[in-house]
Amino acid sequence: MVVAGTALFAFNARKVIRNIKLGKAANRSDKPQERLMTMLKVAFGQTKMAVRPVPFLLHLVVYLGFVIINLEVLEIVIDGIFGTHRVFAGLGGLYNFLIGSFELLAAGVWLACAIFLIRRNVVKLKRFSGVEMKSWPKSDANYILITEILLMSAFLLMNAADAKLQALGVAHYQQAGAFPVSTWLLGLLPNNINTLIFIERFCWWFHIVGIFGFLNYLPYSKHFHIMLAFPNTYFSNLNPKGEFTNMDSVTNEVKAMLDPSFVPAETAPGKFGAKDIQDLTWVNLLNAYTCTECGRCTSVCPANMTGKLLSPRKIMMDTRDRMEEVGKNIDKHGADHQDGKSLLDDYISREEIWACTSCNACTEACPVNIDPLGIIVELRRYAVMEESVAPASINAMLGNVENNGAPWKYSPADRFNWAEGD
Amino acid sequence: MEFKVPTMAELMAAGEEPEILFWVGCAGSYDERAQKITRDICKILHHVGLKYAVLGTEESCTGDPAKRAGNEFLFQMQAMTNIEVLNAYNIKKIVTGCPHCFNTIKNEYPGLGGTYEVIHHSQLIQDLINEGKLKAEGGESFKGKKITYHDPCYLGRGNGVYEAPRKALEVLDAQLVEMKRCKANGLCCGAGGAQMFKEPEKGNKDVNIERIEEALATEPQFIAAGCPFCMTMLNDGVKLKDKEQEVKVLDIAEITARANGL
Numbered sequence: 243m244v245v246a247g248t249a250l251f252a253f254n255a256r257k258v259i260r261n262i263k264l265g266k267a268a269n270r271s272d273k274p275q276e277r278l279m280t281m282l283k284v285a286f287g288q289t290k291m292a293v294r295p296v297p298f299l300l301h302l303v304v305y306l307g308f309v310i311i312n313l314e315v316l317e318i319v320i321d322g323i324f325g326t327h328r329v330f331a332g333l334g335g336l337y338n339f340l341i342g343s344f345e346l347l348a349a350g351v352w353l354a355c356a357i358f359l360i361r362r363n364v365v366k367l368k369r370f371s372g373v374e375m376k377s378w379p380k381s382d383a384n385y386i387l388i389t390e391i392l393l394m395s396a397f398l399l400m401n402a403a404d405a406k407l408q409a410l411g412v413a414h415y416q417q418a419g420a421f422p423v424s425t426w427l428l429g430l431l432p433n434n435i436n437t438l439i440f441i442e443r444f445c446w447w448f449h450i451v452g453i454f455g456f457l458n459y460l461p462y463s464k465h466f467h468i469m470l471a472f473p474n475t476y477f478s479n480l481n482p483k484g485e486f487t488n489m490d491s492v493t494n495e496v497k498a499m500l501d502p503s504f505v506p507a508e509t510a511p512g513k514f515g516a517k518d519i520q521d522l523t524w525v526n527l528l529n530a531y532t533c534t535e536c537g538r539c540t541s542v543c544p545a546n547m548t549g550k551l552l553s554p555r556k557i558m559m560d561t562r563d564r565m566e567e568v569g570k571n572i573d574k575h576g577a578d579h580q581d582g583k584s585l586l587d588d589y590i591s592r593e594e595i596w597a598c599t600s601c602n603a604c605t606e607a608c609p610v611n612i613d614p615l616g617i618i619v620e621l622r623r624y625a626v627m628e629e630s631v632a633p634a635s636i637n638a639m640l641g642n643v644e645n646n647g648a649p650w651k652y653s654p655a656d657r658f659n660w661a662e663g664d
Numbered sequence: 665m666e667f668k669v670p671t672m673a674e675l676m677a678a679g680e681e682p683e684i685l686f687w688v689g690c691a692g693s694y695d696e697r698a699q700k701i702t703r704d705i706c707k708i709l710h711h712v713g714l715k716y717a718v719l720g721t722e723e724s725c726t727g728d729p730a731k732r733a734g735n736e737f738l739f740q741m742q743a744m745t746n747i748e749v750l751n752a753y754n755i756k757k758i759v760t761g762c763p764h765c766f767n768t769i770k771n772e773y774p775g776l777g778g779t780y781e782v783i784h785h786s787q788l789i790q791d792l793i794n795e796g797k798l799k800a801e802g803g804e805s806f807k808g809k810k811i812t813y814h815d816p817c818y819l820g821r822g823n824g825v826y827e828a829p830r831k832a833l834e835v836l837d838a839q840l841v842e843m844k845r846c847k848a849n850g851l852c853c854g855a856g857g858a859q860m861f862k863e864p865e866k867g868n869k870d871v872n873i874e875r876i877e878e879a880l881a882t883e884p885q886f887i888a889a890g891c892p893f894c895m896t897m898l899n900d901g902v903k904l905k906d907k908e909q910e911v912k913v914l915d916i917a918e919i920t921a922r923a924n925g926l
Binding site (some may be wrong): 244293413458481482483484485486487489491492494495497499500514515542544545548549550551552565593594596597598599600601602604619621622623624625626627632633635636639640643644647648650652654655656657658659660661664 | 673693724736744770819823860861
């Protein structure tokens with residue numbers, strides 16, 4: 243089962259990597275030290291979560307619980323393979339301390355997930371709603387939380403049954419571990435030894451199967467962020483947020499236009515900007531798989547909060563959905579299949595991309611450095627440079643910049659008139 | 665104005681070079697409200713005796729609105745033409761009157777052959793205060809007045825400049841009050857990303873109304889701005905809320921000039 247579970251995950255993870263590689267090249271191999279520090283701070287240290295203290299603390303408990311309790315999975319697996327009982331019990335006091343801490347953390351995770359469920363389904367925080375948070379994304383979040391609660395319950399119940407069996411002196415169940423939390427569950431358990439063994443075994447299997455099931459759920463889920471947050475922050479944009487990329491393909495053409503003797507370097511012809519996911523960079527696509535749909539970006543977006551269609555979270559979710567669709571097409575029909583659809587228009591509308599003020603509130607708010615603005619800009623570039631389709635007032639502004647060197651219809655000769663005022 | 669604003673062409677003809685070039689920007693050149701800010705920046709430069717010059721009619725749009733709107737061609741055409749002018753004049757240091765020009769020249773020109781030390785006028789004012797060349801004396805007193813500062817996106821989040829404009833206000837001995845959403849969490853005025861030049865998409869509110877309501881909630885006498893586009897949006901908001909008598913929207917440069925009686 244361990245082998246099958248891991249192999250299936252590897253199979254799906256390879257597909258995700260293949261999909262990400264559908265994107266164009268982008269160089270993010272510079273400044274490795276700064277990148278490592280960013281990853282340690284933002285992903286490992288979760289510094290950007292701290293802006294909102296309540297979810298920060300709850301999330302921290304779940305995060306620590308996930309990382310630390312998984313140490314116990316190692317023992318569970320070894321016990322399973324060799325038929326031992328609590329193989330690390332030889333650690334003595336340290337072992338008791340560890341199991342005790344796992345139990346406290348498990349209870350913390352249980353409670354945090356329950357609070358998260360309440361925030362989503364009872365309190366109905368605004369951040370967790372929106373046009374993009376219907377059907378699957380909504381259920382996805384609840385499935386994850388319920389699964390975590392069930393896993394933690396199984397873990398605690400397993401310990402409780404084990405503790406009771408130990409107390410009853412049943413063979414194979416040697417004294418080991420401290421059970422500060424599951425002690426409280428003892429009263430719920432029957433006294434029949436066989437039933438106890440069944441409960442202990444059932445929970446053991448439930449926990450181990452659950453973990454491998456969960457692992458294989460990740461590539462289909464927003465919960466993939468628990469892994470991708472690390473590469474995503476490592477490869478995130480380190481330049482000032484206000485800076486947009488300069489397009490080299492354009493530089494060549496402009497240089498050739500301004501200086502006829504300029505010979506541009508050989509570059510592959512391609513379209514300007516992005517119409518579909520293949521026109522975005524792999525960093526944009528990695529961003530999309532990393533998004534856990536927390537909605538911090540959308541909640542601070544000036545366009546969204548004033549009732550416009552634009553939602554930065556939806557930009558990321560659309561990109562991922564389209565990428566999945568393209569991936570499935572490749573699986574079914576081969577790499578060159580065209581389905582006549584595209585990210586722009588079939589997923590993201592013109593109205594959405596033109597509502598953006600490029601204020602960077604979304605990129606600032608994202609706890610894992612996702613950049614929805616980068617995608618919006620590429621879509622605008624396609625609309626304007628490939629199609630010449632933009633709102634009329636934008637076209638007028640562009641015409642003015644081109645003809646008068648200013649976004650308004652003023653004569654360049656009047657540019658210095660301000661000095662004549664008082 | 666009581667003095668003549670020097671142009672690069674004149675300085676070059678006289679065989680001189682300025683310490684700093686003042687990049688005015690399109691709004692600062694043509695927009696009537698922003699022109700006042702432009703003149704106040706010149707008054708400050710003149711007052712402290714810094715050797716400066718402007719490009720005058722040789723200046724052209726940085727290309728910022730074209731780039732944000734997705735027209736990279738037009739942006740690079742503007743950028744390369746401007747870089748040619750700037751490099752021909754051997755420009756080393758630039759102060760801009762607009763965070764959008766500031767961001768574009770500072771971050772996006774180097775890749776196209778134009779590398780300069782670029783500062784926003786609030787940073788210049790902060791430097792002048794730190795060097796003791798600029799104080800808040802001889803003019804209008806802002807002592808105890810309630811001022812709230814609105815962070816422009818391309819100065820704040822875009823380039824991490826949060827302290828300079830606040831330092832320029834602190835010297836006034838005024839009462840600085842922060843809006844709920846400030847600094848890295850500041851709310852956009854609604855004009856960025858080429859929104860200044862188009863009608864907003866359908867929604868239930870204008871962004872500048874959302875922002876002005878937050879600003880007015882601090883009950884300020886002055887709203888301080890650092891960007892000509894924010895200035896337009898905030899002014900429109902104050903007018904719509906019928907608060908023109910009680911609340912004035914002023915640029916950091918205007919406040920500094922007033923405090924020094926310039």
